[in-house]
Each structure stands twice: as C-alpha cells, then as structure tokens.
Amino acid sequence: MSDTIDLIFEKYERAQDQLIPILQEVQRQYGYVSPEAVKKISRYLKITENQIYGVSSFYAQFRFSAPGRHSIRVCLGTACHVRGGATLLEMLERELDIKCGDTTSDKRFDLDRVACLGCCALSPVVQIDKDIYSRMTVTKLAELLKSYE
Amino acid sequence: MNKLKNKITLAKNKWKDLEDNKIPIIFVGAASCGRAAGALELMPEIEKFIGEHNINAEILQVGCIGPCYLEPLVDIKMPGQPRISYSNVNAKVLSNILKSHLLDGIPYTRAAIGNFSKNTFMDIPPLFEHPMLKPQVRIVLRNCGIINPEDIDHYLATDGYQGFMNALTKTPEEVIGIVRQAGLRGRGGAGFPTYKKWTVCRNAPGDEKYLICNADEGDPGAFMNRSLIESDPHAVLEGMLIAGYAIGANKGIVYIRAEYPLAIERLKKAISQMREYGLLGKNILKSNFSFDIKIKEGAGAFVCGEETALIASIEGKRGMPRSRPPFPAISGLFGCPTIINNVETLGTLPNILRNGADWYNRFGKEGNRGTKTFSLVGKIRRSGLIEVQLGTTLREIIFDIGGGVQKNFKAIQTGGPSGGCLSEEFLDLPVDYESLAAAGSIMGSGGLIVMDEDTCVVDVAKYFLDFTQKESCGKCIPCRVGTKHMVEILDRITKGEGNTEDLLTLRNLGDTIKKGALCGLGQTAPNPVLTTLRYFRNEYLEHIKEGRCRAVVCKSLIEYRVIKEKCTGCQSCVRVCPTGAISGPRSEPHNLDPTKCIKCRSCYEICRFDAIAGDAIVIRTAEKRS
Ligand SMILES: Cc1cc2nc3c(=O)[nH]c(=O)nc-3n(C[C@H](O)[C@H](O)[C@H](O)COP(=O)(O)O)c2cc1C
Ligand code: SF4
Ligand code: SF4
Ligand code: FES
Ligand code: FES
Numbered sequence: 001m002s003d004t005i006d007l008i009f010e011k012y013e014r015a016q017d018q019l020i021p022i023l024q025e026v027q028r029q030y031g032y033v034s035p036e037a038v039k040k041i042s043r044y045l046k047i048t049e050n051q052i053y054g055v056s057s058f059y060a061q062f063r064f065s066a067p068g069r070h071s072i073r074v075c076l077g078t079a080c081h082v083r084g085g086a087t088l089l090e091m092l093e094r095e096l097d098i099k100c101g102d103t104t105s106d107k108r109f110d111l112d113r114v115a116c117l118g119c120c121a122l123s124p125v126v127q128i129d130k131d132i133y134s135r136m137t138v139t140k141l142a143e144l145l146k147s148y149e
Numbered sequence: 150m151n152k153l154k155n156k157i158t159l160a161k162n163k164w165k166d167l168e169d170n171k172i173p174i175i176f177v178g179a180a181s182c183g184r185a186a187g188a189l190e191l192m193p194e195i196e197k198f199i200g201e202h203n204i205n206a207e208i209l210q211v212g213c214i215g216p217c218y219l220e221p222l223v224d225i226k227m228p229g230q231p232r233i234s235y236s237n238v239n240a241k242v243l244s245n246i247l248k249s250h251l252l253d254g255i256p257y258t259r260a261a262i263g264n265f266s267k268n269t270f271m272d273i274p275p276l277f278e279h280p281m282l283k284p285q286v287r288i289v290l291r292n293c294g295i296i297n298p299e300d301i302d303h304y305l306a307t308d309g310y311q312g313f314m315n316a317l318t319k320t321p322e323e324v325i326g327i328v329r330q331a332g333l334r335g336r337g338g339a340g341f342p343t344y345k346k347w348t349v350c351r352n353a354p355g356d357e358k359y360l361i362c363n364a365d366e367g368d369p370g371a372f373m374n375r376s377l378i379e380s381d382p383h384a385v386l387e388g389m390l391i392a393g394y395a396i397g398a399n400k401g402i403v404y405i406r407a408e409y410p411l412a413i414e415r416l417k418k419a420i421s422q423m424r425e426y427g428l429l430g431k432n433i434l435k436s437n438f439s440f441d442i443k444i445k446e447g448a449g450a451f452v453c454g455e456e457t458a459l460i461a462s463i464e465g466k467r468g469m470p471r472s473r474p475p476f477p478a479i480s481g482l483f484g485c486p487t488i489i490n491n492v493e494t495l496g497t498l499p500n501i502l503r504n505g506a507d508w509y510n511r512f513g514k515e516g517n518r519g520t521k522t523f524s525l526v527g528k529i530r531r532s533g534l535i536e537v538q539l540g541t542t543l544r545e546i547i548f549d550i551g552g553g554v555q556k557n558f559k560a561i562q563t564g565g566p567s568g569g570c571l572s573e574e575f576l577d578l579p580v581d582y583e584s585l586a587a588a589g590s591i592m593g594s595g596g597l598i599v600m601d602e603d604t605c606v607v608d609v610a611k612y613f614l615d616f617t618q619k620e621s622c623g624k625c626i627p628c629r630v631g632t633k634h635m636v637e638i639l640d641r642i643t644k645g646e647g648n649t650e651d652l653l654t655l656r657n658l659g660d661t662i663k664k665g666a667l668c669g670l671g672q673t674a675p676n677p678v679l680t681t682l683r684y685f686r687n688e689y690l691e692h693i694k695e696g697r698c699r700a701v702v703c704k705s706l707i708e709y710r711v712i713k714e715k716c717t718g719c720q721s722c723v724r725v726c727p728t729g730a731i732s733g734p735r736s737e738p739h740n741l742d743p744t745k746c747i748k749c750r751s752c753y754e755i756c757r758f759d760a761i762a763g764d765a766i767v768i769r770t771a772e773k774r775s
Pocket of ligand 2: 621626666669671
C-alpha cells in the first residue's frame with residue numbers, strides 16, 4: 001500500500017482541510033480506512049491519529065474494516081420506508097447472518113443502509129455494488145442474492 | 150466576450166440542427182432514476198438496432214423531465230416531426246417503438262405519452278398537456294429532460310449564461326437589488342431573503358470571500374437538487390457565477406453528497422467546459438470578475454447541511470454546528486465572509502437575471518414569489534419531480550399533478566424530517582413558507598411524502614425521529630438525549646406498550662428540544678411527532694389503548710394468517726418460510742403458527758405472486774389483547 005498511498009498524497013496539500021478528501025480517496029482505492037492508512041495520513045498531514053479517528057468516525061461514509069466482495073445498500077429513505085424497506089433489511093440481516101454495517105465472514109457481502117438513492121419513484125430500492133434494483137420484494141431480493149458470487 | 154459570442158452562435162446553430170434534424174434523434178432519459186429503471190440497458194439495444202438496419206441516427210442522453218413513475222423514458226424525433234416521448238420502455242416496447250417509428254416512420258402510439266410541440270401530432274397529444282405536467286410552471290427545471298446536460302452548447306443555445314452576462318453589465322449592488330425586487334427567498338428550507346444575506350456579505354470587510362453551493366440534500370426522500378444537477382448542471386453553475394459576482398467572492402465550492410456520483414461527474418464535466426469557454430478563471434469575459442469553482446464531497450452526515458457544520462466539514466473537522474453570531478456571511482469558511490445558497494436558489498438566479506425581477510414577480514404570490522421544486526413521492530399515483538408556483542394548494546399538487554393517492558389519502562409530510570405531517574383538513578392549504586409554518590410544518594427543501602391508509606403515522610413519526618436522533622451531532626443535551634428519549638417512547642407505543650401519559654411526555658420533550666437546541670436539526674426534529682400528535686391523536690390512542698395499528702404496519706401489532714377457505718395447499722409458502730412456521734400436507738389448507746412467525750413477509754409475497762390461490766395469506770391487525 002505504501003507506494004499507492006504516496007501517490008494519493010501527491011494530489012493533496014498538507015492542510016487539515018485536505019483530510020476528508022484524502023480519507024475519501026483512500027476509501028475509494030482500498031475500500032476502507034485501515035489503521036496503517038491512518039498512521040500514514042497522520043504523518044503526512046501532521047495531525048494526530050486520534051484527531052483523524054475523531055473526524056472520520058463522525059462521518060457515516062467511512063468504514064474501518066475491509067468490505068465484502070459485494071456491497072449491499074438498502075435504501076431506508078422515507079419513500080422506501082413507507083414501502084417496506086425495513087423488511088428488506090431485516091431479511092438480509094437474517095439471510096446473511098450479519099448486522100447492518102457488517103461484512104459476512106466469507107467476505108461475500110457487506111451490508112449497510114443508506115438514506116435515499118434518489119429513485120424514490122421506484123421504491124423500495126436496493127443497491128448492490130453499482131446497480132440499483134427497484135421495486136424490490138423479499139422474494140425478488142432472495143433470488144437476486146444468488147447471482148452474486 | 151467575442152469569443153463567447155461566437156460560441157453562442159455556433160451553439161444556436163447546433164441546437165437548430167437538432168430541431169430541424171436531418172437524421173432521427175433518440176433521447177434516453179438517463180438521470181439516476183431512469184438508470185435505476187433500466188435506461189442504460191436500452192442503449193446497447195438501440196445501437197444494435199440502428200446498426201443492424203443501417204440507420205444513421207443520433208443517440209443523446211438527457212436528464213429527468215419529471216414523471217419518474219413512467220421511467221424508462223425514451224423520445225424519438227424524426228426529421229420534420231416533433232419529438233415524441235415514450236414511457237415504460239422495456240426491451241420489448243423498445244423494439245416495437247424502434248420498428249414502428251424508426252423503420253416505418255409511424256409513431257408507436259401505444260407507448261407514446263406526448264409530443265414536444267404545442268399541437269396534437271398523429272393522435273399524440275402535446276407532452277406538456279399531460280395532466281402531471283400541465284399545472285406546473287417550469288422555471289428552474291426548464292431544461293431538465295430536454296437538453297443534453299453534458300453539452301454546454303445545449304445550455305448556451307437555450308439562453309444559458311445570458312443572465313450572468315446581464316449581471317456583468319450591472320454593478321454588484323444592482324444585481325442584489327434585482328434579486329431583492331424579485332423577492333427570491335432561499336430554497337434550502339428556511340426561506341430567508343437571498344438579498345439580505347448577500348448584502349451583509351457584500352459589505353463585510355475582507356478580500357477573500359466564498360460562495361458555497363449547498364448540494365448536501367440531506368432530506369432522506371428528496372431528490373430535487375440531485376435531479377437538477379444531473380439534468381442541467383450549468384444552470385446551478387451560472388447561478389454561482391451570478392451570486393459570486395454579487396457578493397464579491399472569487400471562490401466557489403459545491404458541497405455535494407458523495408452518494409450522488411452521477412451528479413458529481415456531470416458537475417466536473419460542466420466545470421471543465423466552463424473553463425474551456427472562458428466562463429471561469431481570471432477576468433471572466435474581460436470583466437474585473439474572477440471566479441473559480443471546486444467540488445467538495447460530503448461524507449454522509451445530515452447535520453452538515455446546516456451552514457456552520459458544513460463549513461466545519463469543508464475545513465476538515467467534525468461537522469458540528471456552532472452558535473451564531475458571527476454569521477457565516479461575516480465570518481465563515483476559514484474565517485472569511487461566506488454565503489451558502491441552496492442548489493435551487495442558485496438555479497433560479499439565471500432566470501431572474503435573464504428575464505428581470507418583474508417577470509419573476511408574475512409567479513407565486515406576495516411575499517412568496519416564484520416557484521418551488523418538489524419531489525413528490527410515497528403513496529402517490531404519479532410520483533416524480535415537479536415545479537409549481539408558490540401558493541399552489543396541496544390538493545392541486547396531490548390530486549391534479551400527482552393524480553391522487555393509491556388508496557384513501559391520509560396525510561402528507563412536507564419538509565422531510567424537519568417538517569410536519571398534515572392531515573386531510575389541510576389539503577387546501579397554499580404551499581408557501583408562512584402557511585406551512587402556521588400549520589406546524591415547514592417548507593423545507595422540497596420533499597413531499599404522500600401517505601395513504603396503509604401508512605401508519607406513528608410509525609412515520611418514529612422513522613423521522615429515529616433518523617434525526619441518529620444524525621444528531623451530540624453537541625447539545627436536549628437534542629442528543631431528548632430525541633433518544635422520544636424515540637424510546639415511540640418505540641414502546643408502536644409495540645402496543647405505551648400509555649396515555651406518554652403523549653404528554655412526548656409533547657413536553659418536543660417543546661423542550663425545540664427551545665433548547667442549538668441548530669436547526671434539533672430545533673425542528675420534534676415536528677413530525679408534534680404534528681402527528683396534533684392531527685392524528687386517535688391513531689396514537691389506538692396503539693396505546695387497543696394495541697391496534699389500523700394501517701397494519703407496526704410489526705408487533707400485526708399477524709399473518711392463512712385463510713383456510715382460500716389456501717390450495719400448494720406449499721409455496723412452506724418452502725420460503727425461514728422459521729418453519731407454516732405446515733400442512735400438500736393440497737390441504739396450511740397452518741401458520743403465529744408463535745414461530747417472525748413476520749418476514751415471504752409467504753405473503755409468494756402466495757400473491759406465485760401461488761394459485763393468490764390471496765390466501767393475509768396480514769391483519771392482531772387479535773385484540775385482553
Ligand atoms: C440539519 C440541517 C440540514 C440542512 N440540510 C440542507 C440541505 O441538505 N440543503 C440545503 O440547501 N440546505 C440545508 N439546510 C439549510 C442550510 O443550512 C441553509 O440554510 C441553506 O443552504 C441556505 O441556502 P438558501 O438561503 O439558498 O436556502 C439544512 C439545515 C439544517 C439545520
Ligand atoms: S441541535 Fe442537535 S445537531 Fe444541532 S448542534 Fe445541537 S446536538 Fe448538534
Ligand atoms: S411471515 Fe415469514 S416467518 Fe411468518 S409464516 Fe410467513 S414466511 Fe414464515
Ligand atoms: S427513499 Fe429510497 S430512493 Fe429515495
Ligand atoms: S429521473 Fe427520470 S423522469 Fe425523473
């Protein structure tokens with residue numbers, strides 16, 4: 001990682017306001033913010049690791065453990081909520097045997113919630129990786145999971 | 150300026166070529182919602198078809214025209230004919246459309262929803278006569294779904310950047326004066342007069358000033374800002390130029406949710422086109438005005454929509470609000486005078502500067518001038534993105550534009566988690582800042598959630614409060630602790646374990662939080678509960694006294710049952726039940742053991758969609774407790 005993270009640093013100045021953009025870029029490239037990455041960022045920006053954790057834990061976007069091969073995001077925005085989004089999330093928690101926010105032990109899926117993917121007219125929706133599946137039902141979702149390795 | 154004038158001439162010609170097209174043009178609605186409905190999968194199909202038939206045609210991706218419930222939308226414009234819009238275009242419909250319209254030159258009327266001219270064409274009515282579109286006044290959304298958002302020429306050809314050029318011929322003070330005369334109020338929620346904060350910032354000492362476009366769109370059920378950026382990014386960027394010029398800022402920042410990748414991509418493209426056309430940088434169009442725009446991605450915190458939290462977040466800190474004064478207009482980002490405006494506020498500016506304050510005053514009503522965009526969703530027939538004059542009634546929005554409710558209307562939530570839930574008696578309420586506030590709700594940024602008899606208002610109130618509770622930054626005790634306490638009480642009530650005292654406690658807590666919270670998040674968080682308590686008290690009481698959820702939503706208060714007379718014993722449900730709650734020999738009515746059932750809905754869906762019986766499994770309010 002050390003080479004690539006240095007490449008990331010090259011694009012950003014050494015200033016506190018670059019912290020979040022750097023964290024975002026790290027997460028984009030590695031899928032999560034690892035302790036090693038935090039150490040390196042701390043050295044680069046000259047701010048303490050505690051400060052970095054303080055900031056990053058404030059924001060829902062950052063994850064601190066490796067994601068699964070596929071990321072499932074259940075929309076729990078209002079439109080999806082009134083059309084049963086929560087039932088979909090419960091079903092996934094049960095089927096995958098993990099809690100929202102976690103990754104399955106075989107690293108196949110990580111599961112999280114999101115507030116509105118902007119396709120409320122097609123609610124409830126579930127996003128798997130980059131694909132958005134609309135008008136979901138527990139039955140369709142169970143079928144859909146099978147197509148992800 | 151001359152360089153741009155040339156570009157505009159070229160752009161107008163290019164647009165004219167589109168209108169007098171020599172080859173067929175196919176427009177695919179490819180904003181996020183169109184994509185979710187499968188619009189992108191249609192692209193290769195179209196390409197294959199025109200390849201196979203050797204047709205010379207152009208394919209363009211456009212944004213969202215509004216009736217998202219009809220997605221995917223595809224338009225075809227044949228030479229010499231008006232553009233025709235088709236809805237619900239799946240692979241099969243697409244192939245029919247292409248065969249009929251592209252090959253044979255006959256519009257496929259069965260899937261056509263309208264044509265873009267003012268007259269009926271071959272039995273297809275004008276699109277803007279469609280009941281969802283007709284009552285709307287499209288000012289901010291004027292280009293959405295019509296132009297190619299990735300082509301600055303399309304924007305220029307439709308008088309884009311004209312407003313900014315007009316602004317440059319005036320002093321910043323004159324520009325502020327026009328915005329004042331226009332009566333523009335901030336569209337981010339509070340409706341604060343735009344000219345007022347601009348004036349403060351304009352007069353604030355300091356060479357370095359910032360203009361921030363707030364594209365955080367935190368309301369979890371609203372997508373107006375996203376749609377506008379995806380469909381017409383230059384409108385917002387032109388607005389930033391105008392605002393920057395007026396307040397004397399040289400630096401612009403778009404603070405946008407990371408969850409909006411397509412909008413971010415389109416902004417980036419648009420910004421680089423601006424640069425190429427000399428619309429950003431030093432001494433823009435040979436004026437004294439220099440301006441640049443950067444994009445900052447939000448990191449997923451609702452509270453960062455609040456101005457001071459947003460600033461903290463851009464500075465690389467935890468996004469916590471701070472007390473005011475000093476107001477950001479005097480001391481904001483990095484201590485510099487800063488104006489934060491909402492996407493829609495900015496998107497409105499080019500229209501005002503292009504057409505004048507008097508023109509803008511023709512829309513809306515005294516004190517509430519102009520239009521407002523809304524995302525109309527929930528249990529509504531025609532959901533999507535709309536724009537109406539301020540002062541339009543809820544009834545017009547729900548029934549004329551939205552086509553009414555799927556079942557019986559129950560309530561409408563305006564203002565998202567900060568707003569209120571209004572009952573039927575408010576249907577004739579004009580949608581303006583003051584009327585909504587008087588009813589205990591707010592205008593908010595434009596989320597409208599329609600609820601019918603199948604929606605439980607107690608559940609919805611709990612949902613919103615749970616959302617704001619989780620998003621509270623934790624700085625003030627009333628907000629942090631109070632909302633948590635309220636959620637606990639609501640949770641008890643939805644489980645049928647509440648008591649009538651709870652209702653009083655909820656109200657008192659709500660009032661305390663509203664008074665004691667530092668920022669808008671806390672100050673408005675109790676609204677959904679307070680309004681439902683006021684307008685739907687009976688539903689709370691039913692949960693408490695009868696253990697009954699009339700909407701059959703609250704999980705603890707419902708049960709699944711097999712209707713013996715209807716069950717054919719097909720065993721479909723037995724196979725899907727994760728807990729083995731259903732049993733019964735094949736071809737005989739099944740038995741559902743309520744003690745094992747976890748209410749997962751699987752059997753219900755299977756029976757409805759896959760089984761012969763169709764409706765043998767019902768969800769209903771649980772037997773009355775003793
Ligand atoms: C918790 C909270 C969230 C907010 N979220 C947004 C938002 O997502 N978008 C927005 O434009 N304004 C939001 N606002 C309002 C902004 O703080 C600010 O008033 C607005 O962006 C000003 O722009 P305007 O004057 O053009 O309306 C929010 C306010 C609060 C308190
Ligand atoms: S009201 Fe809530 S969100 Fe706002 S500053 Fe206080 S604790 Fe934070
Ligand atoms: S709702 Fe789920 S758990 Fe209950 S009987 Fe049906 S399938 Fe089984
Ligand atoms: S609420 Fe789920 S897409 Fe908007
Ligand atoms: S996103 Fe396509 S019509 Fe709304």
